[in-house]
Amino acid sequence: MSQPKYIQVMDFLREDIAGRDPHTPILSEREISQRLDISRMTVRKAIEQLCRQGVLYRGGNRGTFVARRPASVTVSESTPRQERQRVLFLDSVYESANVRDVQKAFGLEDHQRLFRMVRLILDDDLPLRVEEIYALPEVAMDKGLNELETMFQLDACRNAASVTWELRPAVIPPKYSRLLNVRQGTAVICRREEIRMGNGPLYLCVHTWLHPENARITGSSQPQGAATHT
Amino acid sequence: MSQPKYIQVMDFLREDIAGRDPHTPILSEREISQRLDISRMTVRKAIEQLCRQGVLYRGGNRGTFVARRPASVTVSESTPRQERQRVLFLDSVYESANVRDVQKAFGLEDHQRLFRMVRLILDDDLPLRVEEIYALPEVAMDKGLNELETMFQLDACRNAASVTWELRPAVIPPKYSRLLNVRQGTAVICRREEIRMGNGPLYLCVHTWLHPENARITGSSQPQGAATHT
DNA sequence: GAGTGGTCTAGACCACGTT
DNA sequence: ACGTGGTCTAGACCACTCG
Structure with a gap:
C-alpha cells in the first residue's frame, strides 16, 4: 500500500466517472465506503479533493455529481506532500511584448536576453499557481541548476x-489555462513582484498567475492604536 | 451551538495568533484538542481551512506555524488626489444569487432583506471603483441619511x-462597465471586506469593484528579522 | 421514512524530525 | 525516545431532500 487510500479512492472515482455525462450522480459516500471496504471519512476526503x-460537485443533500468540466486534463500521480513544484521549462527570452516590461525593470534594451524559469506550483494535486521567474542571465548562469532551485525558493527569498x-x-x-485547470478566458489575478537584495539592483522579477479558487488572496487588519506593529 | 465546532476552532486560532510574528509555532493539534475538549479530527479540519x-502553514512533522503576515498592512491603492463619491442608489435586497453570499455572512436567511448602498468613487473625473455596501436594515435605518454617509466613511471606519x-x-x-468606463467583459479585481467593531457581529460587508487601471493594488515588504539599515 | 451529505468522536498506527 | 502531523477506522447524530 504505497499510495494513501484516499488517493486510491480518488483514482477509483476518476475512472468511475470517466465518460460520464455532467450532472450524473456518483455513488453515495456510504456505497463507495462499503464497496471498497474503506471508512466513510476516507471516502469523504477523496470526494472533497x-x-x-x-x-x-456536491448537490446539497441530494448527492454528489459529475461536474461540467472534462476531467481529462488533471495531473495525476502520487506523493501527497505539501507544496510541490513542477518546473515546466527554462529558457531565455527577448523581443516579446510581454517581456519588454520586465526588461525595462531590469534596465535592459529590447534585444538583451533575460533568463526565465516557468514552473507550476501544486498542493497535492491542486494547481495553485504558475510562476514566471525572470533574472539577469549572468546572475542565473552563475549558479548551477541545483543552486538555481535554491535561489528560486521564493518564500525564503522574500523574507x-x-x-x-x-x-x-x-x-x-491560453498556455496556462490547462495547467491551472481553468477554462480559457477565465478571469484571474496576476501578481508582479520585484525582488531586491538590500538596496541593490533588481534581482528577480516574478509574474505569478494565481488559480482563482485554490490560491485566493486574503488579509486582515486590526483597529489602529491597538495595532501590532514592528 | 449555532456554529459548527470547527468554525469555533478557527476563530479561536485566529484570535490566538493575532499579533504573533510569522513563523511562530502554534499549539499542536493534540494540545488544542485537549484544551478545547474537541476531537483532534475537528481541530485538523479547522487548521486545514x-x-x-x-x-x-504546515511545517512537515515539525509543527504548524503562523504564515508570513499578509502584506496587508502596507497595502495601498494608488493615492487619489481628490476623491469624490457619487451615490448611485440605496435599496434593500434579497433573493438574488449574488446577495445570498452576503446574507450568509450576516447570518440571514434568503428571504430576509439587507440594506444596500451603491456608489461610485471618482478621483477628479477618473472612475476609481464601485462600492456595494451592505448592512443590516435595523442598523442602517437607525440612522438618518446624513449619519449614513458618516457611517460609510469607510476609510475612517476601517481604522x-x-x-x-x-x-x-x-x-x-455589465451594469458597472459604463460607470467605470471599461469595456464589457473586462477582467477586474473585486475586493470583499467584512467589517466588525471589536469582536461584535458583522457590521458592514463591502464589495468593491476596482478599476483595472486607475485603482491598482500595490504593496511592499522589507526583510524580516535581519536589520535592514537605512 | 429512507437516503444523502455535514459534522463529530475517541481511539489507532505510521513516517518523520528533533533531542 | 518523544512529539509532530498524516492517515484511517467504525461508529454516531443532525438537517435536509425526495418520493
Missing part, C-alpha cells in the same frame, strides 16, 4: 529581500 | 474596526 478540483508587488486583473493566458 | 486561507478581506478575480458586471 475532487470537488475542490472541480471534477465533482531576506525587499519586495514590491502589484496585483493586476487579467485573463488567464 | 486556515492553511488553505494562507493564515497558517476603527477589524477588517478581513479577500480579493477575487472577476469580470466587470
Whole structure:
C-alpha cells in the first residue's frame, strides 16, 4: 500500500466517472465506503479533493455529481506532500511584448536576453499557481541548476529581500489555462513582484498567475492604536 | 451551538495568533484538542481551512506555524488626489444569487432583506471603483441619511474596526462597465471586506469593484528579522 | 421514512524530525 | 525516545431532500 487510500479512492472515482455525462450522480459516500471496504471519512476526503478540483460537485443533500468540466486534463500521480513544484521549462527570452516590461525593470534594451524559469506550483494535486521567474542571465548562469532551485525558493527569498508587488486583473493566458485547470478566458489575478537584495539592483522579477479558487488572496487588519506593529 | 465546532476552532486560532510574528509555532493539534475538549479530527479540519486561507502553514512533522503576515498592512491603492463619491442608489435586497453570499455572512436567511448602498468613487473625473455596501436594515435605518454617509466613511471606519478581506478575480458586471468606463467583459479585481467593531457581529460587508487601471493594488515588504539599515 | 451529505468522536498506527 | 502531523477506522447524530 504505497499510495494513501484516499488517493486510491480518488483514482477509483476518476475512472468511475470517466465518460460520464455532467450532472450524473456518483455513488453515495456510504456505497463507495462499503464497496471498497474503506471508512466513510476516507471516502469523504477523496470526494472533497475532487470537488475542490472541480471534477465533482456536491448537490446539497441530494448527492454528489459529475461536474461540467472534462476531467481529462488533471495531473495525476502520487506523493501527497505539501507544496510541490513542477518546473515546466527554462529558457531565455527577448523581443516579446510581454517581456519588454520586465526588461525595462531590469534596465535592459529590447534585444538583451533575460533568463526565465516557468514552473507550476501544486498542493497535492491542486494547481495553485504558475510562476514566471525572470533574472539577469549572468546572475542565473552563475549558479548551477541545483543552486538555481535554491535561489528560486521564493518564500525564503522574500523574507531576506525587499519586495514590491502589484496585483493586476487579467485573463488567464491560453498556455496556462490547462495547467491551472481553468477554462480559457477565465478571469484571474496576476501578481508582479520585484525582488531586491538590500538596496541593490533588481534581482528577480516574478509574474505569478494565481488559480482563482485554490490560491485566493486574503488579509486582515486590526483597529489602529491597538495595532501590532514592528 | 449555532456554529459548527470547527468554525469555533478557527476563530479561536485566529484570535490566538493575532499579533504573533510569522513563523511562530502554534499549539499542536493534540494540545488544542485537549484544551478545547474537541476531537483532534475537528481541530485538523479547522487548521486545514486556515492553511488553505494562507493564515497558517504546515511545517512537515515539525509543527504548524503562523504564515508570513499578509502584506496587508502596507497595502495601498494608488493615492487619489481628490476623491469624490457619487451615490448611485440605496435599496434593500434579497433573493438574488449574488446577495445570498452576503446574507450568509450576516447570518440571514434568503428571504430576509439587507440594506444596500451603491456608489461610485471618482478621483477628479477618473472612475476609481464601485462600492456595494451592505448592512443590516435595523442598523442602517437607525440612522438618518446624513449619519449614513458618516457611517460609510469607510476609510475612517476601517481604522476603527477589524477588517478581513479577500480579493477575487472577476469580470466587470455589465451594469458597472459604463460607470467605470471599461469595456464589457473586462477582467477586474473585486475586493470583499467584512467589517466588525471589536469582536461584535458583522457590521458592514463591502464589495468593491476596482478599476483595472486607475485603482491598482500595490504593496511592499522589507526583510524580516535581519536589520535592514537605512 | 429512507437516503444523502455535514459534522463529530475517541481511539489507532505510521513516517518523520528533533533531542 | 518523544512529539509532530498524516492517515484511517467504525461508529454516531443532525438537517435536509425526495418520493
